[in-house]
Amino acid sequence: MEPKDTKLIFVTGGVVSSLGKGLTTASIGALLEGYGIKIGMLKIDPYLNIDPGTMNPCQHGEVYVLEDGSETDLDFGHYERFTQAQLRYGNSCTSGKIYETILRKERNGDYLGQTVQIIPHVTDEIKRRIFVAAQGVDILITEIGGVVGDIEGMPYLEALRQIAYERGYRNVLFIHLALLPFLKAAQELKSKPVQQSVAKLREIGIQPNILICRTEVPLEKGIRDKISLFCNIEKNAVLEERDVTTSIYEVPTALHKSQLDTLIFNHFNLSYARKPLTLWENVMERIKHPMHKVTIGIIGKYTEIQDAYKSVIEALRHGGIEHFCQTEIKMIDSEQLESDNACTPLKDLDGILVPGGFGSRGIDGKISAIRYARENKIPFLGICLGMQLALVEFARNVLDHADANSTEMNAKSSYPVICMLEQQKQVVSKGATMRLGAQKCEIMPNSRVYEAYKQSNISERHRHRYEFNECYRPDFEAKGMHFVGYNAQSKCVEAIELPDHPWFVGVQFHPEFKSKPYQAHPLFAHFIKAAINNKH
Numbered sequence: 001m002e003p004k005d006t007k008l009i010f011v012t013g014g015v016v017s018s019l020g021k022g023l024t025t026a027s028i029g030a031l032l033e034g035y036g037i038k039i040g041m042l043k044i045d046p047y048l049n050i051d052p053g054t055m056n057p058c059q060h061g062e063v064y065v066l067e068d069g070s071e072t073d074l075d076f077g078h079y080e081r082f083t084q085a086q087l088r089y090g091n092s093c094t095s096g097k098i099y100e101t102i103l104r105k106e107r108n109g110d111y112l113g114q115t116v117q118i119i120p121h122v123t124d125e126i127k128r129r130i131f132v133a134a135q136g137v138d139i140l141i142t143e144i145g146g147v148v149g150d151i152e153g154m155p156y157l158e159a160l161r162q163i164a165y166e167r168g169y170r171n172v173l174f175i176h177l178a179l180l181p182f183l184k185a186a187q188e189l190k191s192k193p194v195q196q197s198v199a200k201l202r203e204i205g206i207q208p209n210i211l212i213c214r215t216e217v218p219l220e221k222g223i224r225d226k227i228s229l230f231c232n233i234e235k236n237a238v239l240e241e242r243d244v245t246t247s248i249y250e251v252p253t254a255l256h257k258s259q260l261d262t263l264i265f266n267h268f269n270l271s272y273a274r275k276p277l278t279l280w281e282n283v284m285e286r287i288k289h290p291m292h293k294v295t296i297g298i299i300g301k302y303t304e305i306q307d308a309y310k311s312v313i314e315a316l317r318h319g320g321i322e323h324f325c326q327t328e329i330k331m332i333d334s335e336q337l338e339s340d341n342a343c344t345p346l347k348d349l350d351g352i353l354v355p356g357g358f359g360s361r362g363i364d365g366k367i368s369a370i371r372y373a374r375e376n377k378i379p380f381l382g383i384c385l386g387m388q389l390a391l392v393e394f395a396r397n398v399l400d401h402a403d404a405n406s407t408e409m410n411a412k413s414s415y416p417v418i419c420m421l422e423q424q425k426q427v428v429s430k431g432a433t434m435r436l437g438a439q440k441c442e443i444m445p446n447s448r449v450y451e452a453y454k455q456s457n458i459s460e461r462h463r464h465r466y467e468f469n470e471c472y473r474p475d476f477e478a479k480g481m482h483f484v485g486y487n488a489q490s491k492c493v494e495a496i497e498l499p500d501h502p503w504f505v506g507v508q509f510h511p512e513f514k515s516k517p518y519q520a521h522p523l524f525a526h527f528i529k530a531a532i533n534n535k536h
């Protein structure tokens with residue numbers, strides 16, 4: 001079972017969370033891929049949920065959907081945007097999944113009378129999952145969620161210690177990413193919290209090989225020497241990672257400059273000539289020298305945390321990168337659009353995007369924004385709930401059905417343009433039961449959507465329960481709505497557009513999950529192009 005030749009990198013976090021560990025882990029992946037190395041990514045989340053699918057995006061950021069329909073943490077978005085790693089269900093390991101497996105085995109009697117314990121049963125299951133993820137790749141990079149010292153994380157660290165012991169020093173590398181706080185009053189970087197978090201790792205038997213210090217100010221020699229001595233880490237392996245100022249896509253190049261790649265190769269006894277990261281340098285060139293600028297409004301309801309719309313925001317930026325355009329993003333709380341001066345926040349926008357969402361809060365504001373985009377010919381992209389509401393808006397204001405709605409918002413609507421298919425109505429449990437993951441879709445020729453994709457057969461990721469109610473289609477078509485994407489198998493509408501508008505597109509799927517900085521998703525690229533044209 002154990003893929004003997006795969007080298008293993010474990011990334012832990014210290015002092016505080018929200019240090020950008022996911023981003024750094026993804027950037028390490030990008031850095032190694034630059035050398036032609038086949039990498040795998042695994043994320044360990046010590047919480048007891050099976051997956052984040054049922055979590056509120058305000059607390060945990062967006063739910064990121066993989067090709068196979070797995071609902072994962074937003075860090076998977078970083079992994080896919082930065083690397084080519086194949087990610088599926090097994091690349092996400094949560095305590096929920098570990099305990100689910102163990103409890104099922106216990107009920108089956110698979111433990112043959114033993115007492116089931118954290119050590120060895122939980123740790124063995126953790127190791128098994130790490131080795132499965134390591135199959136078929138040269139280097140597996142595993143990020144351990146949370147902060148060293150969290151009670152939930154202890155069994156994972158014990159499992160990692162065992163792996164390091166069993167596999168040998170040269171096959172396993174520990175990178176610890178910790179906050180090195182700068183105290184303004186003392187005008188000094190303080191190393192004690194870093195020392196203590198490394199001490200916590202050593203307590204369990206893990207000696208980090210590389211320490212990445214997240215700092216606001218440069219790491220001077222004195223403090224580097226001190227950290228090196230007290231943390232038992234070679235001086236050249238104590239790296240600084242300053243906050244990037246221009247774009248997160250600078251991180252792979254910054255890590256390359258700090259010689260992280262050389263340190264990794266030396267540790268594993270691998271030899272590669274140093275190479276520039278052309279792909280990422282090109283991306284940065286485009287970001288640093290824009291020729292255009294557009295402002296796009298995202299009309300959402302989880303506006304208090306930007307991470308709730310992470311992939312949409314990044315995909316908009318990618319669309320900009322493609323056209324040498326700086327994309328400024330304005331988060332607009334849809335409830336704000338429900339008052340009297342409703343449309344004021346929309347006035348200066350070059351494009352309007354209504355993203356996915358659930359439940360009825362803020363719906364009327366989103367509908368007002370869609371109406372504004374439709375009537376004022378502002379480029380519009382509606383994603384999932386955004387497409388559904390574009391159809392509700394059209395039904396209300398063009399087809400004159402004031403009561404039109406989705407049955408998610410009003411089960412008694414007399415014109416329920418969006419509703420649940422029979423199969424979904426049978427579903428009772430909430431976890432992983434939506435229409436999820438990659439599904440095929442056929443695009444009609446001579447449409448804006450076709451112009452973007454330049455092909456008729458596409459596949460995109462889904463995450464929803466409700467669909468357009470086909471019986472109303474003739475009413476919509478009679479008034480100029482075009483249904484341009486269709487899933488022949490499920491018979492569901494996948495894409496709509498208005499031909500008499502500069503660019504008004506709605507899609508039932510989530511294109512944002514497949515966009516990369518060096519290869520913008522075609523719909524986002526065309527949306528931004530329409531926004532640039534709209535300015536001129």
Ligand code: GLN
Nearest residue numbers: 356357384385464465466
């Ligand atoms: N709430 C809608 C549905 O379940 C849309 C979901 C979404 O936008 N992801 O169909």
